[in-house]
Amino acid sequence: MNKTFNNLKTFYHKLGSSPWFYKISGITIPYVALFSFLFLSIGIVWGVFFSPTDFKQGDVYRIIYMHVPAASVSQAIYYTMTVAAVVSMIWRMKMAGIFIKSMAPIGASFTFLALISGSIWGQPTWGTWWIWDARLTSTLVLFIFYIAIISLYSSFSEKKSADQAVSILTLVGAVNLPIIKKSVDWWNTLHQPASIKFTQSSSISPEMLYPLIISIFGFYLVVLLSGLMAMRAEIAKREINKEWFKNY
Amino acid sequence: MIKIRKNRLYAVLFIFGSSLLATVLVLTALNQNINLFYSPSDLFASNPSPNKSIRVGGLVQKGSLVRIPDSLEINFTITDLKEEVTVNYSGILPDLFKEDAGVVATGYYDQINNSFQAFEILAKHDENYEPKEVVQALEGK
Numbered sequence: 414m415n416k417t418f419n420n421l422k423t424f425y426h427k428l429g430s431s432p433w434f435y436k437i438s439g440i441t442i443p444y445v446a447l448f449s450f451l452f453l454s455i456g457i458v459w460g461v462f463f464s465p466t467d468f469k470q471g472d473v474y475r476i477i478y479m480h481v482p483a484a485s486v487s488q489a490i491y492y493t494m495t496v497a498a499v500v501s502m503i504w505r506m507k508m509a510g511i512f513i514k515s516m517a518p519i520g521a522s523f524t525f526l527a528l529i530s531g532s533i534w535g536q537p538t539w540g541t542w543w544i545w546d547a548r549l550t551s552t553l554v555l556f557i558f559y560i561a562i563i564s565l566y567s568s569f570s571e572k573k574s575a576d577q578a579v580s581i582l583t584l585v586g587a588v589n590l591p592i593i594k595k596s597v598d599w600w601n602t603l604h605q606p607a608s609i610k611f612t613q614s615s616s617i618s619p620e621m622l623y624p625l626i627i628s629i630f631g632f633y634l635v636v637l638l639s640g641l642m643a644m645r646a647e648i649a650k651r652e653i654n655k656e657w658f659k660n661y
Numbered sequence: 662m663i664k665i666r667k668n669r670l671y672a673v674l675f676i677f678g679s680s681l682l683a684t685v686l687v688l689t690a691l692n693q694n695i696n697l698f699y700s701p702s703d704l705f706a707s708n709p710s711p712n713k714s715i716r717v718g719g720l721v722q723k724g725s726l727v728r729i730p731d732s733l734e735i736n737f738t739i740t741d742l743k744e745e746v747t748v749n750y751s752g753i754l755p756d757l758f759k760e761d762a763g764v765v766a767t768g769y770y771d772q773i774n775n776s777f778q779a780f781e782i783l784a785k786h787d788e789n790y791e792p793k794e795v796v797q798a799l800e801g802k
Binding site: 465466467468469470471474477499502503504537538539540541544545546547581584585587588589592599600601602603605606607608616617618620621 | 666669670672673676677680681684688695696697698700718754755756757758762765781782783784785786787788789790791792793794795796797
């Protein structure tokens with residue numbers, strides 16, 4: 414038990430070291446790229462071309478293979494940014510600031526993709542591109558928080574104060590996350606409740622669910638890949654004059 | 662944990678707690694307005710003004726849909742399985758609009774006749790996805 418804790422502590426300290434991260438990410442990026450390509454292409458091709466047609470919505474439902482993964486990662490990225498914000502505020506870990514700075518544009522992109530794909534799906538099924546219901550509005554708020562984080566960061570010239578200010582803003586925006594998740598249960602919305610359930614059987618049939626899960630996995634790998642690349646670029650930007658970087 | 666980090670932890674908890682409190686207060690105050698639509702039961706309970714446009718949502722009652730010939734006009738009943746309200750609408754309908762399926766209508770409520778004059782109809786579908794072939798095979802049995 415004590416040994417496990419010590420290993421975790423060592424790992425935590427290593428994560429805080431930018432040279433270590435720069436080295437490890439350089440090694441892992443090609444593998445992550447390969448697997449994200451595999452999972453994403455299998456998930457999307459299977460979903461779009463080989464999964465069965467839905468009994469109610471017909472073929473238009475196939476946008477689910479893009480909409481649900483994008484919506485899922487857009488929230489997951491914000492959760493990880495919240496953890497990084499807490500670490501950055503309490504331990505002043507430099508890497509936590511780099512993490513938030515690098516992930517915010519990726520989160521914004523996927524939230525945008527979720528909003529757009531949802532809009533394209535809504536028009537033929539619901540009959541409207543947009544409606545101010547609780548699920549759509551709270552997702553738009555998430556997008557605005559990402560944009561606010563990016564703009565707040567760029568308004569500072571000093572990295573240390575930028576990291577602290579952005580951490581506070583990230584923490585405030587975290588309140589929105591449970592609202593997005595529970596909005597369809599707490600209020601009347603046009604958006605339907607979740608189809609993939611963890612505690613009971615899902616309301617989407619297995620032959621439609623499997624490609625969806627592969628596609629979701631592929632999206633998470635793409636986020637991991639782009640996150641690693643963005644963080645490497647940010648480390649290089651901040652530490653270009655450091656001794657270790659010159660010798661790398 | 663050293664003292665300065667403990668103080669920072671309190672700051673984190675304070676920031677998160679205060680934004681949570683603010684949000685909960687706002688959401689509580691707005692609770693009725695966040696709901697996208699009234700169910701027919703809510704409609705009877707809250708008695709909205711006939712001059713204000715509102716939304717009513719529920720299921721299109723089976724067997725209630727009447728199409729007026731040579732026009733885009735339709736009549737149907739929205740039910741929440743407790744109460745119901747008659748809707749009149751003239752215009753284009755979304756593809757998923759049909760009997761026994763979810764619907765959200767925007768328009769004006771006339772309490773005296775318990776009728777609803779809609780100017781927009783949206784379809785609300787549920788979270789169930791099934792292959793077409795499977796459903797057709799089951800229905801064929």
